[in-house]
Amino acid sequence: MLAKENRLRLKNDFKRVFEKGKFCGDKFLAIKVFPNSSDVSRFGFIVSKKVSKKAVVRNKVKRRLRESVRLRLKDGLIKGGFDAIILTRPEIADKKFVEIDEVVDKLLRKAGVLK
RNA sequence: UUAACUAAGCAAGACGAUCGCCCCGAUUACUUGGGGAGGAAAGUCCGAACACCGCUUAGUGGAGACACAAAAUUUAUGUCUCCACUAUAAAAUGGGCAGUCGCUAACGGCGACCGUUUCAGGUAGGGAUAGAAAAUUUUCUGUCCUUUACUCGGGAUAGGGAAAGUGCCGCAGAGACAAUACUAUUCUAAUUAUUUAGAAGAAAGGUGAAAAGUUGGAUGGUGUUUAAAUAAAAUUAUUUUAUCUAAACUACAUCCUUUCUUUGCCGGUGACGGCAAAAGAUGGUAAACCCUGCCCGGUGCAAGACCAAACUGGAUUAUUUAUAGUUCAGGAAAAGUAGGUCGCAUGAGACCAAUAGCAAUGUUGGUCCUAGAUAGAUGAUUGUCACUCUAAAUUUAUUUGGAGCACAAAAUUCGGCUUAUCGCUUGGAUUAAACA
RNA sequence: CGGGGCGUAGCGUAACGGCUAACGCACUUGGUUUGGGACCAAGGGACUCCGGGUUCGAAUCCCGGCGCCCCGA
Numbered sequence: 001m002l003a004k005e006n007r008l009r010l011k012n013d014f015k016r017v018f019e020k021g022k023f024c025g026d027k028f029l030a031i032k033v034f035p036n037s038s039d040v041s042r043f044g045f046i047v048s049k050k051v052s053k054k055a056v057v058r059n060k061v062k063r064r065l066r067e068s069v070r071l072r073l074k075d076g077l078i079k080g081g082f083d084a085i086i087l088t089r090p091e092i093a094d095k096k097f098v099e100i101d102e103v104v105d106k107l108l109r110k111a112g113v114l115k
Numbered sequence: 116u117u118a119a120c121u122a123a124g125c126a127a128g129a130c131g132a133u134c135g136c137c138c139c140g141a142u143u144a145c146u147u148g149g150g151g152a153g154g155a156a157a158g159u160c161c162g163a164a165c166a167c168c169g170c171u172u173a174g175u176g177g178a179g180a181c182a183c184a185a186a187a188u189u190u191a192u193g194u195c196u197c198c199a200c201u202a203u204a205a206a207a208u209g210g211g212c213a214g215u216c217g218c219u220a221a222c223g224g225c226g227a228c229c230g231u232u233u234c235a236g237g238u239a240g241g242g243a244u245a246g247a248a249a250a251u252u253u254u255c256u257g258u259c260c261u262u263u264a265c266u267c268g269g270g271a272u273a274g275g276g277a278a279a280g281u282g283c284c285g286c287a288g289a290g291a292c293a294a295u296a297c298u299a300u301u302c303u304a305a306u307u308a309u310u311u312a313g314a315a316g317a318a319a320g321g322u323g324a325a326a327a328g329u330u331g332g333a334u335g336g337u338g339u340u341u342a343a344a345u346a347a348a349a350u351u352a353u354u355u356u357a358u359c360u361a362a363a364c365u366a367c368a369u370c371c372u373u374u375c376u377u378u379g380c381c382g383g384u385g386a387c388g389g390c391a392a393a394a395g396a397u398g399g400u401a402a403a404c405c406c407u408g409c410c411c412g413g414u415g416c417a418a419g420a421c422c423a424a425a426c427u428g429g430a431u432u433a434u435u436u437a438u439a440g441u442u443c444a445g446g447a448a449a450a451g452u453a454g455g456u457c458g459c460a461u462g463a464g465a466c467c468a469a470u471a472g473c474a475a476u477g478u479u480g481g482u483c484c485u486a487g488a489u490a491g492a493u494g495a496u497u498g499u500c501a502c503u504c505u506a507a508a509u510u511u512a513u514u515u516g517g518a519g520c521a522c523a524a525a526a527u528u529c530g531g532c533u534u535a536u537c538g539c540u541u542g543g544a545u546u547a548a549a550c551a
Numbered sequence: 552c553g554g555g556g557c558g559u560a561g562c563g564u565a566a567c568g569g570c571u572a573a574c575g576c577a578c579u580u581g582g583u584u585u586g587g588g589a590c591c592a593a594g595g596g597a598c599u600c601c602g603g604g605u606u607c608g609a610a611u612c613c614c615g616g617c618g619c620c621c622c623g624a
Contacts, residue, residue, distance in 0.1 A: 007490080402606095
């Protein structure tokens with residue numbers, strides 16, 4: 001789990017990123033990024049019911065995505081001042097952590113969030 | 116012993132390492148201690164708690180107005196209005212439920228029982244077959260079947276009323292519920308005859324899930340059909356008629372048994388059961404309409420209460436307040452949205468023991484406090500061991516490699532129901548196989 | 552936390568409780584044409600989403616699941 005200051009929480013924040021953010025996509029993930037006015041970067045994750053009907057599976061996908069982002073935040077690889085939303089496609093359900101981690105890295109690089 | 120069936124219980128396999136998350140506490144802070152998913156948390160199919168809204172009547176308390184009495188401040192009484200609390204409780208052209216007794220806060224739930232039905236077993240009876248004995252018809256034994264009776268055990272049960280009324284019962288069939296006459300039968304009339312017309316409704320055929328209605332059996336007995344024998348008539352074989360015998364079906368009568376309705380007695384809290392008597396007979400369907408009895412006000416924690424003042428609004432004539440009297444200008448006050456706090460974890464609580472009860476469950480005592488997130492915490496990676504499957508190697512029970520290790524995650528809280536579920540443990544009764 | 556609808560041949564839709572279920576497109580075969588399309592004729596294809604129950608009889612009625620779609624706070 002990310003620390004509270006790194007989470008995207010409010011409905012308005014999600015709305016702003018969705019409407020004005022820059023979009024990048026890969027095979028089973030996508031990202032929307034928009035700069036915010038603070039120093040820290042915040043992340044939100046969306047895993048819809050189309051990924052899986054089971055809450056257990058959806059929660060697991062979210063946790064793996066968060067863990068992947070958390071490790072990069074911890075190592076100081078991510079620039080400050082961005083809001084990002086990571087979107088998922090159904091194929092992610094049976095992927096392993098290593099595969100997800102690779103794609104996350106690729107996406108963040110593409111979106112210009114990594115240092 | 117194993118497998119199948121059934122009823123319960125346990126259940127992110129155990130112990131770590133590194134990096135993290137949520138809540139509570141300690142600390143100025145750095146840090147640090149403790150706690151952190153389920154039997155179904157799921158589906159949302161029922162029922163409640165709780166909150167707000169709404170309704171009838173009564174009582175109590177408070178506030179206000181009016182009337183009256185006293186000279187008055189004011190006080191007392193009465194009436195009306197509003198508010199709060201307590202008790203009771205809307206409307207039914209609507210919805211739901213349905214054996215009995217009990218349990219429960221309540222339920223469409225749970226427990227026990229009754230009735231019905233079903234499965235398997237046992238005993239008795241009956242039938243078939245094989246063998247043996249006496250001896251030509253019985254007995255005994257084995258195996259198999261059973262539309263029979265009794266009984267032990269398990270399962271299912273939306274289980275009020277069809278003798279209140281209405282509707283429906285396709286095709287077939289004469290006729291589908293106070294109906295009907297196709298074949299066949301009987302009677303009457305016409306006709307030489309074949310046959311035609313009308314009537315009857317005791318039996319049979321045929322149709323169908325069901326045929327006019329309580330079920331089955333015994334004895335007597337009527338009739339029909341078939342077969343054999345005898346006799347008579349006609350006759351080439353043969354046919355017809357009569358008698359008698361046998362088989363099948365059968366009107367009717369008597370007796371026994373049995374279903375339902377009614378009455379009486381006995382047992383039971385009761386559903387109901389047992390016994391006896393009398394008169395009688397009424398198709399099925401209520402998960403068709405309906406009738407009877409009972410229950411039900413609505414919305415749901417996004418209920419609801421509060422904070423603060425970010426944003427919108429309040430604007431023009433009109434209200435109040437203040438800047439200062441007037442004008443102008445700007446500000447504040449009623450509302451809402453985003454946000455935050457509470458609701459939100461001491462409860463129909465959990466565990467243990469005793470006790471009442473067949474049980475559901477109740478009572479008493481002791482111990483304990485056990486998740487509270489909100490784009491939503493309880494995780495990610497990895498090591499060793501355990502279990503299952505699989506491949507290879509050899510020391511034949513070890514090593515190495517690979518894969519797997521259920522169903523599924525709180526969202527106000529409980530009681531049920533339903534559905535999903537790898538495996539392990541325990542109990543029960545029966546069947547099958549193997550071994551002794 | 553609540554409310555509503557749907558599920559039938561490959562696809563889109565029908566069907567009073569009464570014949571293992573109808574129509575169109577698609578499919579197969581044949582005809583027609585120099586060939587194709589169109590047209591004509593014939594034919595195949597469904598355990599009516601799943602599991603129970605009521606009934607003589609269920610796609611239909613009732614109960615419980617599964618899946619899909621939509622709506623409100």
